[in-house]
Amino acid sequence: MKAAYRQWHEALSTEFFGAEHALRSAVLYVDDEIERQLAEGQGIGTSLAQAVADELTWSDLDRPLFSGVQSEVVQWENDGSKGPPPSLPVLSLSVLAATRMASSDGMLRSNFYGRWIHLFGEQPSGYRANKLQKAFLDVAAMWEQLDAWLDEAGGLYGTSTVSTDDHYWKIGYPISQALIRGSDRQILTRFFATTRLRPRNRNGVSGRELLRRLCVWTAGRDRHLSPRLMEELANAVGTGETLITSLLKRLADDWDGTLHEPEREHRRRALGLRLMVADRGSRLEWLAETVEALPETEVGIPGGRAFRLREEYGGVYDGLESLHPSPQQLAHGVRLEGDALVLEWAPQEVILLRMHPHLGEWVSTEYFEPGEQHWILAADSVVGDVRAMVSALGGRTVRQAPAPVPGWKLFKGVRAVNGSAFARTLDRGGAHAHVLEPQIRQYAELSGGLRIASEYRAGAGVAGHFLRGGAPDLLLPASEAADGRVKVVLDGCTEKLRADPRVPFPLCVVPLEEGAHQVGTAESSQVFTLHDGLHEALPPGTGMLGYSCDGTAQRELTDVEDPEAAIRGAYTPESIRLPRTELVRRTVLEAVLIDPHGGVRKVKQQTVPAWMESRLPEDALGPCVEVEVPTGYVWLVYRTAARWSVRPLAGAADIPEPAPSSGDFAWAYAVLSAAERSQDPAWLDYVAAADGIAGRQGA
Numbered sequence: 001m002k003a004a005y006r007q008w009h010e011a012l013s014t015e016f017f018g019a020e021h022a023l024r025s026a027v028l029y030v031d032d033e034i035e036r037q038l039a040e041g042q043g044i045g046t047s048l049a050q051a052v053a054d055e056l057t058w059s060d061l062d063r064p065l066f067s068g069v070q071s072e073v074v075q076w077e078n079d080g081s082k083g084p085p086p087s088l089p090v091l092s093l094s095v096l097a098a099t100r101m102a103s104s105d106g107m108l109r110s111n112f113y114g115r116w117i118h119l120f121g122e123q124p125s126g127y128r129a130n131k132l133q134k135a136f137l138d139v140a141a142m143w144e145q146l147d148a149w150l151d152e153a154g155g156l157y158g159t160s161t162v163s164t165d166d167h168y169w170k171i172g173y174p175i176s177q178a179l180i181r182g183s184d185r186q187i188l189t190r191f192f193a194t195t196r197l198r199p200r201n202r203n204g205v206s207g208r209e210l211l212r213r214l215c216v217w218t219a220g221r222d223r224h225l226s227p228r229l230m231e232e233l234a235n236a237v238g239t240g241e242t243l244i245t246s247l248l249k250r251l252a253d254d255w256d257g258t259l260h261e262p263e264r265e266h267r268r269r270a271l272g273l274r275l276m277v278a279d280r281g282s283r284l285e286w287l288a289e290t291v292e293a294l295p296e297t298e299v300g301i302p303g304g305r306a307f308r309l310r311e312e313y314g315g316v317y318d319g320l321e322s323l324h325p326s327p328q329q330l331a332h333g334v335r336l337e338g339d340a341l342v343l344e345w346a347p348q349e350v351i352l353l354r355m356h357p358h359l360g361e362w363v364s365t366e367y368f369e370p371g372e373q374h375w376i377l378a379a380d381s382v383v384g385d386v387r388a389m390v391s392a393l394g395g396r397t398v399r400q401a402p403a404p405v406p407g408w409k410l411f412k413g414v415r416a417v418n419g420s421a422f423a424r425t426l427d428r429g430g431a432h433a434h435v436l437e438p439q440i441r442q443y444a445e446l447s448g449g450l451r452i453a454s455e456y457r458a459g460a461g462v463a464g465h466f467l468r469g470g471a472p473d474l475l476l477p478a479s480e481a482a483d484g485r486v487k488v489v490l491d492g493c494t495e496k497l498r499a500d501p502r503v504p505f506p507l508c509v510v511p512l513e514e515g516a517h518q519v520g521t522a523e524s525s526q527v528f529t530l531h532d533g534l535h536e537a538l539p540p541g542t543g544m545l546g547y548s549c550d551g552t553a554q555r556e557l558t559d560v561e562d563p564e565a566a567i568r569g570a571y572t573p574e575s576i577r578l579p580r581t582e583l584v585r586r587t588v589l590e591a592v593l594i595d596p597h598g599g600v601r602k603v604k605q606q607t608v609p610a611w612m613e614s615r616l617p618e619d620a621l622g623p624c625v626e627v628e629v630p631t632g633y634v635w636l637v638y639r640t641a642a643r644w645s646v647r648p649l650a651g652a653a654d655i656p657e658p659a660p661s662s663g664d665f666a667w668a669y670a671v672l673s674a675a676e677r678s679q680d681p682a683w684l685d686y687v688a689a690a691d692g693i694a695g696r697q698g699a
Contacts (some may be wrong), residue, residue, distance in 0.1 A: 001072055001086070002054050004046035008089040011042040017084045018155040020262065025254045026150060026158025027185060028177045030092045031099040049119040052093045056120075065135035066090065066142075073145070081149055084157065091174070092384070093119060094139055098171070098178035099228070112171040136170055143173035159254040163246040173571040176247050181226045186260040187378045188225075188251060191217050193270030193660045194346045195366055196289065199257030207245030208478055209440040210252055211236060215368060216434045217346065257291070257344060269294060273334060273345040275325060277353055277362040277404065281412065284404040286334070287363060288317040290341050299338035307336065314358035315556055327407045330379070350386055350432045351377040359512040367439040370422060370504050371448030371473045376435065385432055390414050392428070393436075394421035419503035420499060438475070443524035444488070446472040447504055452531065463526040468514055471530060473504035477521065490519045549668035582636060582649060583624040593629060593649075594671065594686070596656040598664030603627050603638070635686065637674045646674040646683060655682045658689035668693035 015038060016028050016268075035048050046054075055617040057067045064070060072086035097115040117129045128586025143162055148159035158438065163179075164172025180188070195213045197205060215233055225233075229244075236242045259270045274287040287631045290311045300306035309317035334345040353362040353375040362375045378386040383400075386409075393416050403410040416422035416436070426433055446463050464473055479486045479499035485554065486499040490510065497505055507519065516529045546566035547553045553567050560566035584591055584603065591603035605625050610641075629636075634655045636647045648655060660667050671690035678684075 001068065002051070004044065004051040004500045005044075005055055005089055008038075008048055008051050008092070009084070009086060009405050010325070011044065011583065012088045012092050013084040021158035023155040023256070024158055025161050025185065025251050027180055028088075028092060028095055028146075029099075029181050030095045031178075032096070033183075034592070035096060048089060048093050048096065049121075052089050053120050055090075064138055065131055066138045068682040069142075070138065073142070074075065081152075085142070085146060085149060087139075087145070087525055090139060091142055091146060094136075094143075094174035095177045098174040101175075101178075112175065114426050140170035140173060159250075161247060161250045163250060165242060165246060167242075179229055179232050179244060179247060180251075181229070182222070184226050184229050185251070187223055188248075189255065189258070189260040189270065190344065192252060192255050193257075194272035194344055195258065196272045196274075197252055199255060201249075201252040203254065204442060205249075205444060206440055206478070207249035209250075210240075210248040210387040211245050212437060212440055214248065214567060216437070219420075219434060221347070237409055267339060268338075268342050270342045270344070273329075273336075273343045273362040275345070275351055275353070275377070276356070276359070277377065277410065279361075281362075281375075281401055281410050282404055285361075286320045286323050286325055286345070288320060291341060292313050294340060297338055297340045299343055301342055302335070302337055309341075311366070314356070316359070325405055327405055330405065330408070336540045337696075339570050349379040349382050350435050352435045353377060368416070369447055370416045370419070370475070372415065374414040376414050378409050378411065378432075380407050382432060385430060386411060389425060389430060389432060389436070392421065392425045394418040419500075423500070423503055439476045443477055444486075444520040444526065445475045446507075446519075446526055446680055447529060448473045449508075449528075452560045462516070463528045465529045465531060468512070468530040468532050469508060469514060471507040471510070472528060472543060473506050473508075473517060475504045476500070477524075486521060487526065488519070488521060491517055552624045558559070580629045580631075580649075581626045582629050582647075584627050584636070584638065585624050585640075587623075588638045588640055591636060592629075592670045593633040594635040594637060594667065595630075595632045595636060596658050596660075596686075598660030598667040599632070600664075600666050601633060602629065603636075635671075635683070636671050639673070644674040644677060646677050648680065648682070652680065652682050660689055660693060662693060664693060 012028075012030075015034075016026060016091055026567060030048070032202050038044070039047070044051075050188050055068045056065050057063050058065070060067075065634060069087055069090055076082075076086050087542040097119055098112060100115045100118075101109055101112055103109045105118075113133045113136070114124055117124060117132050120128075120132060121127045137399055143164075147160045147162040150162075161176065161579065162168075163176040168175060191214060195210075195217065197203075197210075211233070211386065217223065218230070232244045236244045237373040257269050257271075258267050260305035261268060270290050271289060271291055274289065276285045276287040277283070278285055288309065296309065297310040298306055298308050305323075307319050307323060309319040312318040327344065331347055333347040334343075338341040351364050352366075354365040354372060355361070356363040364377075365374075368374065376386060376390065387398075387400065390411055393414070397416055399412045401410045401412060401526075401624065408487050416425075422436075449464065449472030450467040451472075452465050452467055464472065473490070476486050476488070476499040477496060483499075484498055487540060488505070490507075509690045512530055514530050514532055516527055518525050518527050520526055541569060547556075548558055548560055549565055549567050584605075586605070593601040593603060597603075627636075629649055634648065634650050638645055638647075671686050672694060675690070
């Protein structure tokens with residue numbers, strides 16, 4: 001191995017696999033500019049291509065072309081594989097060839113081998129060119145060896161992003177490294193943060209879904225990604241699994257949740273801000289989800305106000321209430337920076353919102369969920385386009401309302417219940433159709449449905465409990481089969497369904513009995529239950545939910561095994577019944593309860609307890625009071641400033657005939673006070689009885 005080759009090996013090892021790359025995504029990106037910088041920085045007088053060419057074995061026809069490098073690799077393995085493999089300059093040169101792939105110099109953009117042969121100064125056809133092309137099989141093996149070495153090192157030299165696919169195979173390895181420059185990796189950490197990806201991609205977002213989100217994130221905005229990557233994004237959309245989806249997935253799986261900031265030693269966590277429309281659309285707030293192991297921190301507007309964030313219920317931070325979203329922030333974005341955390345809102349003209357499961361408010365989301373209800377916040381400049389788009393979905397009428405921020409409108413009740421109309425709307429496209437695109441899944445999921453007992457969902461091993469006849473829709477994962485179908489298993493029965501993420505399969509069309517059902521694919525399935533009503537009692541297992549309590553109760557509902565150490569809902573035996581109550585307006589001046597046997601009971605407004613009165617303002621009292629109705633009383637007679645009135649306290653069939661005694665004058669007086677206020681036959685019987693007591697019977 002000659003000196004120049006060794007110099008390049010050392011320079012490339014330091015540049016791409018040094019100590020600062022430990023536990024971070026390693027991308028061996030080498031283009032003409034980086035080659036020049038490395039050569040100048042390390043004082044290497046021989047080009048990378050020449051250094052590799054000098055190692056080729058042309059003289060011995062029986063030996064492989066890269067036999068010299070391969071011998072060094074064998075020796076490196078025998079010595080314990082310390083440091084990057086000796087093949088590094090060869091691999092880097094193949095990446096340099098991939099970065100030069102373009103439709104120029106008489107070559108097509110897809111012609112890798114033409115660029116590879118050209119780097120060695122050989123003619124495109126002929127014996128030496130053919131041998132260089134055939135020898136690339138050995139180069140592919142060197143790539144696989146680099147990938148394995150990085151994995152075996154456990155991240156000490158960085159985590160591998162070496163990828164390929166069935167289409168490219170051998171040349172896919174260098175192409176995967178040529179797609180993303182160092183600057184792209186830096187920007188992609190911002191993308192991962194703004195799309196609220198979890199560190200190490202714990203939610204398992206697929207490469208195709210990441211590609212979809214990246215296309216949305218870059219739509220209409222220059223995010224300063226390299227032209228090569230942008231070109232690859234444009235060509236990869238709608239083509240299924242590609243090299244770029246595989247590479248994005250690997251980068252996401254390796255992302256530790258921090259920004260790519262070598263100057264700050266990659267310490268700052270990053271997350272995308274959410275926008276929350278609260279109080280039925282009357283208030284707008286910024287919302288920041290909590291970051292793991294960061295219960296309290298401080299962020300601020302660069303050069304401006306600071307905000308102290310504290311973890312609150314629902315997995316969100318408290319502390320941004322005073323930062324009111326403005327039209328300028330929505331139009332140009334928001335960036336809040338701190339020593340430990342960066343929060344960012346990427347500007348957009350159309351914002352999709354979905355109901356937050358814990359907060360009960362409408363919060364911005366990354367993808368549309370067919371069958372679920374959404375709101376859309378749209379800038380005035382695009383309201384017409386959005387209105388036409390959501391109207392094309394069909395179904396119920398979408399309501400347009402003023403937004404709680406000037407220059408924006410709110411569309412409520414956006415929902416795709418007609419699969420055909422939904423697919424046509426997406427196929428028609430448009431500048432803002434991307435907000436209606438559903439998530440591209442790896443696994444089957446349930447959506448929509450008439451859910452009951454939604455609070456008994458987490459931790460019970462059941463995706464949800466639904467009313468029979470209102471079973472949820474089944475969202476299918478993307479299909480890799482040629483016919484675009486996915487095998488779906490429902491309670492052990494298998495059926496092939498067309499996998500279109502835009503059109504969920506409605507399970508309500510399948511006649512299902514009450515009880516538990518399991519549905520999904522061979523890779524993933526979910527259990528849900530169907531019930532005719534809550535009177536049938538809660539599904540098995542849900543009674544084990546409660547608030548764990550060890551001196552102080554926990555904030556969230558969880559599975560509890562020890563009934564002595566948890567707070568649960570109250571249980572009342574059959575013998576106990578809640579008192580019967582009736583609401584009476586506070587403006588009532590006088591009121592009595594009447595039974596059939598001459599009984600009269602004066603209604604008294606309950607006084608407000610002193611402890612409550614001292615804590616509540618006067619206007620906090622409601623317009624009505626609750627009156628307890630003892631057993632046997634069937635009429636409420638009351639007087640306002642204008643007149644007397646009467647109200648039955650039971651159904652007509654349940655009101656007994658009156659049987660007062662002749663001396664029940666108070667009873668008669670009460671009945672006759674409201675005698676003309678009802679023509680109910682049962683009431684007229686009471687009036688007749690009261691007339692008899694008053695001596696007016698037959699008059």
